[in-house]
Amino acid sequence: MDQFFKFDKGTYSTRSKHLNHDWYLTQVEVCSNMIFKSARFCTSLFERLLDKFSRVGLPDTIARIFSRRPCRTGSKSFWRLYDNNACIKHWFRGNAIKQYNKTGYYIRTETTINNPKSLGLKKPVLFLQACLWYGLGCNDRLLDCCADVDTSTIYEGEADPFDQPVLDHKDRKVTPPDLRKERQLGLCEELLKPKYTVNGFKTAELQRTLSGLFRNSAQIRYEMKKLVARGAIKKQKGKSFYRVTETGWKWLWASITSKRYFKNPVISATFKAGPSNTPTQPYILEEGLGLINQGLSQITQGLAVNM
DNA sequence: GACAGCAATCCGGAGCTCGC
DNA sequence: GCGAGCTCCGGATTGCTGTC
Incomplete structure (x- = not known):
């Protein structure tokens, strides 16, 4: 029992050796x-x-x-x-x-x-x-x-516009954003940064920051178009500045949080050894679950022996 | 001159057909 | 039944043009 629980007061045990x-x-x-x-x-x-x-x-x-x-x-x-x-x-x-x-x-x-x-x-x-x-x-x-x-x-409400194609002002179909793609996720995470809340942002600014994900501003505009068509981003009239709308903030926060903590569960995020592989390798999760159960069994058996 | 918008084009995946 | 090849469709990219 002592291997699991100890009652110490300083360097002295408060428990008599004659007691259990x-x-x-x-x-x-x-x-x-x-x-x-x-x-x-x-x-x-x-x-x-x-x-x-x-x-x-x-x-x-x-x-x-x-x-x-x-x-x-x-x-x-x-x-x-x-x-x-x-x-x-x-x-x-x-x-x-x-x-x-x-x-x-x-x-x-x-x-x-x-x-x-x-x-x-x-x-x-x-x-x-x-x-x-x-x-x-x-x-x-x-x-x-x-x-x-x-x-x-x-x-019963209308379908979520962020989950399916919508029509822009010229009735052209705009595909929904897909945060499984690194580029789109990177853009959405960037847009949530506080520095853009005051003056908004330009595509050129985003291109400098996200140069590792986007080769040119056209690619950024293409991804931004998906958010603009859904009211998540609004262009300031007559200027080349955009702002994230209230709707956009809500969706970006909900989606990114959902992806980080729910779609990629905490357990897979904690074990850094290839979390991206776990969906294609379910045996890793099963092994982990097995180890947890094994540990729990050992603890209860140990408790039973020492009691 | 810088940037956004737009249309044309490219590319890749899904589905289908056909031959072995 | 299976695989190769073809077609179609939708998403992504490119380059030209218009606007500020």
Whole structure:
């Protein structure tokens, strides 16, 4: 046990050598995240889930989510607001499962285990992994239940102009920006720099800064045209200066943040050894997941031996 | 003179056909 | 069934012209 936890006060241990520490789980939280490319779709879907599946908290249903027998007491549901986002939470025998819209870009489903005994689990810390699998099972069952949504009915607004071709003022088709391309991503990141907010920018200025990505100003104009056609950039009348519009700021921030932290997940960004290869080499992620599980098993086994 | 706009052209990928 | 070759379409580039 000492190899994992130590209680020291200066150089002296506060624990008598005749005593042992036993470790127990007070609360275990297991969450599953569904990440969305579009904040609008994510929000609309979550609103539909709140509306359609508010009765999940009924005793019989919630018992099925937790894979236990129905219990007439201890089942209740709450709706709350966190940072103006709704959160629905269902209680079952002192345990809970909640679902909320996190940052507008992902829906988090989270099982909280406070009373493991009622779920056939135990409190000693060596049951940590069992709690993990149990929590994942609860999350999956709730998500399976919520999967019964016709997504075509959710997105009732007009199509996102940044995702498909639009027509310019002469009815010519302008292709959508594609931030998977290094050149377009570089341009968008450059446009977000504060130095352009005061006086705007010229293509020549961008060409000097982005000389590694663009060979000439025509290439920059071509990419800027995609943003101009969508109202993300506006040209100042009679001048060769452009400015990023409010719409443009919102889209640029959302898209670049989404690409950095969601489309290229943090786990692949952390391990620098070829993050760009991971999409074509899924075995690397699987190996990583295997190592995590292996480590978790070793910790719980070690705890069991030393307890 | 510098820059933006526009049309022509180039290029590459997807889909289809045909022969082996 | 598979691969080579052809066609088409849409995105990207280039070069000329107009405007400030």
